[in-house]
Amino acid sequence: MLAKHILSSAIFITLLSIFLANNVASASNSGLGLGVNAGEAENKQARNTKSGSITLAQNSAAKGLRHADIFPGFAKLCDIETPLRDMSVKHLKSAHSNVKRLKPSRTNSFRKKQTLGPMQVFNNLYFVGAGNVSSWAIDTGESIVLIDALNNEVQAQKYIIDGLKALGLDNKPISHLIITHGHGDHYGGQSLISRLYQLQIIMSSKEWKWLAAGAGGFSSARWGQAPVFEKNTAKDEKPGGTLGVNDASTIRVGDNTFTFYVTPGHTPGTLSVMFNVINKGNTHKAILWGGTGLNYGADASRIKTYTESAARMRQLALAENIDVFLSNHPKMDGSDKKLAALKKGGPNPFIVGNDTVEAAFDMLYHCTTAQYIKASHP
Ligand SMILES: [Zn+2]
Numbered sequence: 001m002l003a004k005h006i007l008s009s010a011i012f013i014t015l016l017s018i019f020l021a022n023n024v025a026s027a028s029n030s031g032l033g034l035g036v037n038a039g040e041a042e043n044k045q046a047r048n049t050k051s052g053s054i055t056l057a058q059n060s061a062a063k064g065l066r067h068a069d070i071f072p073g074f075a076k077l078c079d080i081e082t083p084l085r086d087m088s089v090k091h092l093k094s095a096h097s098n099v100k101r102l103k104p105s106r107t108n109s110f111r112k113k114q115t116l117g118p119m120q121v122f123n124n125l126y127f128v129g130a131g132n133v134s135s136w137a138i139d140t141g142e143s144i145v146l147i148d149a150l151n152n153e154v155q156a157q158k159y160i161i162d163g164l165k166a167l168g169l170d171n172k173p174i175s176h177l178i179i180t181h182g183h184g185d186h187y188g189g190q191s192l193i194s195r196l197y198q199l200q201i202i203m204s205s206k207e208w209k210w211l212a213a214g215a216g217g218f219s220s221a222r223w224g225q226a227p228v229f230e231k232n233t234a235k236d237e238k239p240g241g242t243l244g245v246n247d248a249s250t251i252r253v254g255d256n257t258f259t260f261y262v263t264p265g266h267t268p269g270t271l272s273v274m275f276n277v278i279n280k281g282n283t284h285k286a287i288l289w290g291g292t293g294l295n296y297g298a299d300a301s302r303i304k305t306y307t308e309s310a311a312r313m314r315q316l317a318l319a320e321n322i323d324v325f326l327s328n329h330p331k332m333d334g335s336d337k338k339l340a341a342l343k344k345g346g347p348n349p350f351i352v353g354n355d356t357v358e359a360a361f362d363m364l365y366h367c368t369t370a371q372y373i374k375a376s377h378p
Contacts, residue, residue, distance in 0.1 A: 053377040057370040064366030067359045070352075073332040074360070077294060077367035080374050086297035088217035116330060116339050118163030121350055123278040124256070125286070127339060128163035133185045134328045134335060135160050136288065137167075138275060140254025143175035146199075147273060147288060148328050149189035152224035156189025161196065175239050176253060178202045180290035180328050181267040182211035184223020191225045198240045201227050202251075204262045205244030207269030216267070216296060245271070263313060265306025265368065266291025272313060277324055279348050286324035287317065287357065292332050294368070298375035306368040314361035317354065324350055325357045333360075 061078040068075045117127040126137040129150065136147040137160070144164065150156050164170050174197040179187045182203065190201060203211070208229040210216070215226075233241040245251075247262040259274040270291035277286045296302060316322070327333035338349040 050377055053373055057373040060366045060370035060373065064363045064370065067363040070356060071332075071334065071360055071363055073327075073329070073334065074292065074363050074367060077292070077364065078370060080370050084294050084296075084298050084371065084375075087295040089297075116336060118159070118167050119339055119342065120167060121277075121339070121342065122284075122348070123280070125277045126164075126167055126169065127335065128160045128167075129330060129335075130155050130159050132329060132331065134326075134330055135189075136326065136328075137164060137169065137174075138256060138277075139169060139172065140175075140256045142254040143173050144169060145176045145178065145253050145256070145258065146174050146193070147178045148180055148186040149177060149193055151185045151188040151222050153189055153192040156192045156224075160189060160193065173197050174199050176200050176202060176251070178258070178271065178273060179207075179227065180272075180288070181270040182207050182215045182226070183218065183267065183291075184220060184226065186328060187211075187227055188222070188224030190227050194227075198238070200233055200239045200241055200243050202243045202245055202260075202271075203227075203229075204260070204269035204271045205246055206262060206264075207267060207271065208242070208244045210268050218295070261313065261316070263290060263309035265302070265309045266293060266295075268302075268305075270309075272309075274316075274320065274322065277350075279351060284324050284351055285320055285322045286326055287313065287322045288326040288328065289313070289333070289360070289364075290328065292327060292329065292364075294371060298371075298378060300372055300375035303368055303372040303375055307365055307372055310361050310364035310368060314358055314365060317357045317361055321354050322357045323352065323354050325352060325360045326350075 057080050061080050064078045065075060068078070116131060117129060119127045121127055124139045126139070127134065128137050128146075129135045129148075133150055134148060135150050135156075138145045138147070146160065150159060161170075164174075174193060177190060177193060177199050179190065179201060193199065194201070211226055212229060227242065229242045229244065231241065232243050233239070243251075245260045248259065250257050250259045252258075256275050261272045261274070263270050263272045272290040273288045275286055275288075277284050294303065294306070325333055327335070330336040330339075335350075341349045
């Protein structure tokens with residue numbers, strides 16, 4: 001038992017050293033001035049004690065929270081006082097305790113609150129989401145590429161199909177549906193869209209497998225039918241069917257290229273997507289971060305994948321000069337406020353600049369590092 005403890009402590013210290021080393025390296029690269037506040041000797045001492053690990057977690061959370069004014073939606077990730085929720089446990093409890101809760105009353109009250117889109121955000125990008133979950137439509141010239149399908153068929157009809165019609169885009173087929181991850185608030189409307197269009201459904205190969213295996217036991221009565229992987233559509237076949245993509249793979253559709261990054265953390269095969277957006281004739285690079293919340297309890301090894309994904313995307317943002325940050329929930333990327341600002345006119349609030357995109361990933365990195373440290377020393 002003691003030997004096991006010493007071994008796990010040793011692994012923790014090694015991993016923490018890697019984190020801290022990355023942190024210092026990224027700080028000097030980025031010019032953001034993010035360093036480790038405590039000296040190396042103090043850190044060594046700190047890592048060996050529970051109170052020391054709490055201090056390190058608090059320091060990391062504080063670093064993340066410096067960007068909370070720009071990304072208030074991420075602040076919850078930095079809350080190391082409240083135990084991380086485990087949605088699979090919550091679902092099991094509600095399934096056994098209260099059948100009445102399964103009525104779609106939340107959908108109705110939620111609809112009344114919805115005041116967002118449909119709205120054109122860039123020359124080629126449209127918001128067709130609901131109040132608390134986003135769907136993005138990219139006009140590639142020849143067809144529409146859709147990212148995420150909302151909770152269910154009712155929402156897909158109301159916000160996506162009717163939304164595209166209101167925007168004058170119903171003359172173009174939806175050729176691809178990219179699903180960021182295997183939770184039903186992102187795939188639930190896929191069955192309706194699949195019936196209406198000959199489209200290809202894309203997820204990461206890893207996520208297709210995870211979804212088929214039960215998606216971690218997490219589901220909701222609000223969610224529509226999950227897509228089922230058939231086989232990868234070959235390049236020379238007509239669009240349609242399903243496609244599992246791997247890290248750094250690309251597809252070209254019309255005038256745009258979509259680059260996929262497998263960014264595990266929220267789920268094991270979460271997909272983040274990079275593509276071009278056009279503003280008044282100028283091309284900008286956008287990244288859509290595919291999953292944000294921690295909802296599987298204090299699982300240190302899963303949280304570790306999150307910190308690694310965030311660090312990696314921060315480097316990508318720098319290397320690719322990405323200046324537009326999007327999410328699949330309006331409160332996460334501030335789309336709700338930005339859409340309201342866009343209605344009023346002025347400069348496009350979605351072009352936030354490379355520093356702000358980097359700050360988003362920096363916040364995700366530091367907040368989840370804090371959670372990782374805490375989960376590693378319960
Ligand atoms: Zn999710």
